Amino acid sequence: MPGIAGEDLEGVFVLKTLGDALHIKRYIEETECRRAIVVGAGFIGLEMCENMRARGIAVQMVHRGDLPAQRWDPDMGREILAALENRGVDFLAQTRILSIEQGTAYRLRLNTDHGPLEGDLILLAVGVKPDARLARDMGLALGDSGAIRVNLSQQTSRENVYAVGDCAESYHRVSRRWVNIPLGDIANKQGRIAGSNIGGTPRLFPGIVGAQSFRIFHMEAAATGLNEKEARESGYTPVSALLWGNAAANAMSEPKRLGMKLIADQSTGRLLGAQALGEAGAVGRINALSVALWSGLTLEDVYNLDLAYSPPFGGSWDIIHNVARTLLQKR
Amino acid sequence: MPGIAGEDLEGVFVLKTLGDALHIKRYIEETECRRAIVVGAGFIGLEMCENMRARGIAVQMVHRGDLPAQRWDPDMGREILAALENRGVDFLAQTRILSIEQGTAYRLRLNTDHGPLEGDLILLAVGVKPDARLARDMGLALGDSGAIRVNLSQQTSRENVYAVGDCAESYHRVSRRWVNIPLGDIANKQGRIAGSNIGGTPRLFPGIVGAQSFRIFHMEAAATGLNEKEARESGYTPVSALLWGNAAANAMSEPKRLGMKLIADQSTGRLLGAQALGEAGAVGRINALSVALWSGLTLEDVYNLDLAYSPPFGGSWDIIHNVARTLLQKR
Numbered sequence: 001m002p003g004i005a006g007e008d009l010e011g012v013f014v015l016k017t018l019g020d021a022l023h024i025k026r027y028i029e030e031t032e033c034r035r036a037i038v039v040g041a042g043f044i045g046l047e048m049c050e051n052m053r054a055r056g057i058a059v060q061m062v063h064r065g066d067l068p069a070q071r072w073d074p075d076m077g078r079e080i081l082a083a084l085e086n087r088g089v090d091f092l093a094q095t096r097i098l099s100i101e102q103g104t105a106y107r108l109r110l111n112t113d114h115g116p117l118e119g120d121l122i123l124l125a126v127g128v129k130p131d132a133r134l135a136r137d138m139g140l141a142l143g144d145s146g147a148i149r150v151n152l153s154q155q156t157s158r159e160n161v162y163a164v165g166d167c168a169e170s171y172h173r174v175s176r177r178w179v180n181i182p183l184g185d186i187a188n189k190q191g192r193i194a195g196s197n198i199g200g201t202p203r204l205f206p207g208i209v210g211a212q213s214f215r216i217f218h219m220e221a222a223a224t225g226l227n228e229k230e231a232r233e234s235g236y237t238p239v240s241a242l243l244w245g246n247a248a249a250n251a252m253s254e255p256k257r258l259g260m261k262l263i264a265d266q267s268t269g270r271l272l273g274a275q276a277l278g279e280a281g282a283v284g285r286i287n288a289l290s291v292a293l294w295s296g297l298t299l300e301d302v303y304n305l306d307l308a309y310s311p312p313f314g315g316s317w318d319i320i321h322n323v324a325r326t327l328l329q330k331r
Numbered sequence: 332m333p334g335i336a337g338e339d340l341e342g343v344f345v346l347k348t349l350g351d352a353l354h355i356k357r358y359i360e361e362t363e364c365r366r367a368i369v370v371g372a373g374f375i376g377l378e379m380c381e382n383m384r385a386r387g388i389a390v391q392m393v394h395r396g397d398l399p400a401q402r403w404d405p406d407m408g409r410e411i412l413a414a415l416e417n418r419g420v421d422f423l424a425q426t427r428i429l430s431i432e433q434g435t436a437y438r439l440r441l442n443t444d445h446g447p448l449e450g451d452l453i454l455l456a457v458g459v460k461p462d463a464r465l466a467r468d469m470g471l472a473l474g475d476s477g478a479i480r481v482n483l484s485q486q487t488s489r490e491n492v493y494a495v496g497d498c499a500e501s502y503h504r505v506s507r508r509w510v511n512i513p514l515g516d517i518a519n520k521q522g523r524i525a526g527s528n529i530g531g532t533p534r535l536f537p538g539i540v541g542a543q544s545f546r547i548f549h550m551e552a553a554a555t556g557l558n559e560k561e562a563r564e565s566g567y568t569p570v571s572a573l574l575w576g577n578a579a580a581n582a583m584s585e586p587k588r589l590g591m592k593l594i595a596d597q598s599t600g601r602l603l604g605a606q607a608l609g610e611a612g613a614v615g616r617i618n619a620l621s622v623a624l625w626s627g628l629t630l631e632d633v634y635n636l637d638l639a640y641s642p643p644f645g646g647s648w649d650i651i652h653n654v655a656r657t658l659l660q661k662r
Contacts, residue, residue, distance in 0.1 A: 043641075184647040185640035206635050213639035222639045283644045284615015290637055291619050295626035304537050306621055308544035308553045309516035310374075313614045316515040 002039075002127055006100030011108050012122045015044050027121060033057055037110050037119040039097055040126035041068035043214050046080075048123055049089050050217050060090045060117055062097060062110070064126075071212070073227050075242050076261055076275045080221060083277070087217045092117075130167045130180050143169045147180035152204040154194035162198060164190035171207035174225050174272055174293055175234040183212060210273070211290040213283045222286035225273025225293045228263055237266040241327040245319040247281030249311035256280040262289075262302070262323045266331060269298040281313065285320055299324050299331070333370075333458055337431030342439050343453045346375050358452065364388055368441050368450040370428055371457035372399035374545050377411075379454055380420050381548050391421045391448055393428060393441070395457075402543070404558050406573050407592055407606045411552060414608070418548045423448075461498045461511050474500045478511035483535040485525035493529060495521035502538035505556045505603055505624055506565040514543060541604070542621040544614045553617035556604030556624045559594055568597040569604075572658040576650040578612030580642035587611040593620075593633070593654045597662060600629040612644065616651055630655050630662070 001007050001014065011031070013024050027033065036052050038045045041063040049059050061068070061084065067077030068084060068091065084091055096113045103109040106118040130147035141149040141157035148163040150156055152171065156163050165187030169178040186208055196203040213222035231238035240263040247256040258278030264271050274289040276282035292302055303324035309316055332338050332345065342362070344355050358364065367383050369376045372394040380390050392399070392415065398408030399415060399422065415422055427444045434440040437449040461478035472480040472488035479494040481487055483502065487494050496518030500509040517539055527534040544553035562569035571594040578587040589609030595602050605620040607613035623633055634655035640647055 183640060185638070185649075188647045189635065206632070208637040211637045211639040213641045213644055215641065215643040220644070224637075224639060281615065283639050283641075284612065284618055287615055287619040287638045288622050290639065291622035291626070291628070294632070294636060295622070295628065297622070297626065301537070301625070304520065305625060306539040306542045306555075307516070307618045308542040308555060308614050308621065309514060310544045310546065310614075312546040313544055313551070316519045318516075321520075 002097065002124060004097060004099050007124065009100055009102070009108060011120060012100055012124065014124050015048065024121070024123070028052075028055065028057070031107065031120055033120040035060070035106055035119040036121040036123065037062060037108075037117055038123045038125060039063075039110070040124065041065070041091075042070070042125060042128065043212075045123070045125035046084075046214055046216055048125065049084065050087075050215065053087055053089065053217070057121075058090075058119075059088070060092060060119065062092045062095045062112060062117070064094070064096060066093050069214075069221065071227060072221070072223055072275050072277075073229075073240075073261065076221075076223075076259065076277055079259060079277050080216060080219075083216050083219045128182060130182065132167050135163065135167070143178050143180070145169055145178070145180035149178070152206075153197045153202065154190050154205060155197070162194040164194045170205070173207045173209050173296075175230060177234065179208075179210075181208060181210060181212075209290050209293040211286060213286065218279060219277055220280065220282035221277045222283045223273070223275040224286050224290040225271070226263065227273055227275070231263055231265070231272045236270075236272055238263050238272060239266045239327060239331055240264070241323050241330060243319060243323045243326060245322065246315065247278050247319070248313060249315045252311050258282060258285075258319055260285065260319045260323045262299070262320075262327050264299045264327055264331070269300060269328075269331065271297055271299060271302055285318075288320065299328050303328060333428065333455060335428060335430050338455065340431055340433070340439060342451060343431055343455065345455050346379065355452070355454070359383075359386065359388070362438065362451055364451040366391070366437055366450040367452040367454065368393060368439075368448055369454045369456060370394075370441070371455065372396070372422075373401070373456060373459065374543075376454070376456035377415075377545055377547055379456065380415065381418075381546065384418055384420065384548070388452075389421075389450075390419070391423060391450065393423045393426045393443060393448070395425070395427060397424050400545075400552065402558060403552070403554055403606050403608075404560075404571075404592065407552075407554075407590065407608055410590060410608050411547060411550075414547050414550045459513060461513065463498050466494065466498070474509050474511070476500055476509070476511035480509070483537075484528045484533065485521050485536060486528070493525040495525045501536070504538045504540050504627075506561060508565065510539075510541075512539060512541060512543075540621050540624040542617060544617065549610060550608055551611065551613035552608045553614045554604070554606040555617050555621040556602070557594065558604055558606070562594055562596070562603045567601075567603055569594050570597045570658060570662055571595070572654050572661060574650060574654045574657060576653065577646065578609050578650070579644065580646045583642050589613060589616075589650055591616065591650045591654045593630070593651075593658050595630045595658055595662070600631060600659075600662065602628055602630060602633055616649075619651065630659050634659060 103118040166182035211224040242261040247258040256279040263273040497513035542555040573592040578589040587610040594604040
């Protein structure tokens with residue numbers, strides 16, 4: 001909770017547990033919710049926009065930054081914004097929330113530094129932080145990210161104490177830093193590793209590459225590796241190219257718009273990251289590039305990759321090859 | 332052409348060029364074609380089944396082998412057959428064609444070793460062979476596959492003569508053999524490599540992993556690497572696992588059936604191949620596994636891969652992870 005006045009009013013929600021979801025659903029039904037305000041433009045906020053629009057609820061999204069989905073670079077973020085606005089979401093950028101009170105036209109009023117907004121429901125989807133309270137109380141070491149420091153066996157700074165999931169750090173194979181990326185698939189994998197080590201069978205968690213995805217209405221959004229800012233912070237000299245094309249071959253009767261951005265290191269040619277947004281084929285391609293990152297492939301490798309070509313699913317030169325070529329020519 | 336009597340009759344087609352496609356389309360329209368016989372169950376035959384069924388034409392498929400899509404192992408081939416039959420295609424296995432003549436109930440009659448069949452159109456989609464006539468006439472070396480032997484620069488056995496595409500061989504990174512896989516994406520890549528070398532900029536073609544895909548009605552079929560037979564022939568000791576699951580998370584309201592088979596080498600644990608068939612998500616996952624093959628990853632790597640999880644596109648343990656785990660436990 002952000003800690004503002006009125007955040008405990010009826011109709012103000014967070015979405016963290018299954019119980020939260022059930023409460024929101026019941027509230028929407030019982031109050032015949034007409035308009036919702038979503039604070040925060042991360043995965044949870046974006047996914048809730050889609051679900052509330054599907055119920056016919058008007059949605060305003062309030063965000064401190066300029067663009068939704070901060071992990072995506074601004075060139076891709078603008079396209080995600082367009083997808084939101086295309087489905088009737090009113091996006092308010094650079095807006096800070098101040099307090100919540102009873103509304104007049106709608107049940108609740110959210111005061112912001114750009115004036116008041118009204119809605120029947122307010123979802124606070126901001127401020128995701130690792131919950132390391134127990135570890136801190138025990139005196140365990142925390143990492144720079146604020147999450148619990150672990151080693152490759154998921155062991156904390158204290159013998160016989162292991163940590164996994166959203167509260168713990170993970171080794172990022174591209175930045176070679178320990179980071180906190182709170183996603184369910186990482187938590188699941190780390191849980192098995194810790195369990196195996198606790199049970200006496202040594203196993204290591206080989207780390208992550210930052211693969212993630214979400215659906216935004218009819219679009220797939222997916223990204224992997226580092227974005228340009230993260231690449232610079234890691235010491236790389238990122239160069240990038242973004243192409244818009246077709247998730248199917250151009251000969252197919254129904255084109256499916258797909259954008260793909262690749263980021264590589266100027267000196268070594270190593271692939272550093274990728275971002276995609278499209279009506280189809282974004283997640284599968286980002287998964288292929290996640291494996292490329294996992295293996296440390298270069299742009300030249302990516303340009304030559306043997307992918308499962310057929311016209312319904314791509315061109316004989318896939319958009320992955322085309323962006324790689326564009327970027328090779330830039331370097 | 333298979334060289335049988337009557338193969339030159341009107342209404343008997345092959346599909347190799349754009350002109351062939353236009354002739355077939357015009358013939359279907361002018362004759363009000365009601366029933367077609369497709370000979371051969373490779374990519375061309377399978378894709379034509381779909382398109383003729385979409386026009387409301389009854390389709391019989393005649394095949395020398397037991398199952399369609401021979402490159403897929405029998406356990407996956409049976410599922411491809413079920414997808415065909417589900418959409419009303421009548422599949423005749425183990426059937427050899429003998430001759431073609433005028434029909435009675437329909438325009439044409441195809442005599443087979445299992446008796447006659449009738450249809451208004453017969454498509455011969457069999458006998459794909461590399462067309463190496465020019466090379467043979469020039470005295471260039473051919474490979475064991477019957478296609479033109481080339482080196483990593485796409486150079487033939489004669490200096491200043493290059494070959495690319497369906498008539499040439501390619502280096503397979505998993506079997507470490509030179510093979511002939513006549514697909515448009517490989518031809519395109521080799522063309523650029525040859526052009527670069529001819530133009531004076533040396534570049535190598537790093538080879539293929541055997542990635543391929545096709546759509547069969549509402550299903551995606553994709554495969555990469557070696558099948559079990561090819562793996563054995565290459566000297567590996569293949570072990571495999573096949574799981575049926577969901578291309579989305581189970582919490583999503585619309586499950587999308589997806590089958591995934593992994594093949595690995597028993598002694599080294601190296602991934603050797605993968606085959607997938609599903610209502611969604613087969614091609615993208617096979618592309619990810621193609622990159623894993625490209626990089627020589629092991630099953631343990633595959634089990635740990637960081638993929639772009641979100642519920643519309645997979646579970647927190649993707650089917651890739653689940654099959655890898657099943658196979659790791661078998662080994």
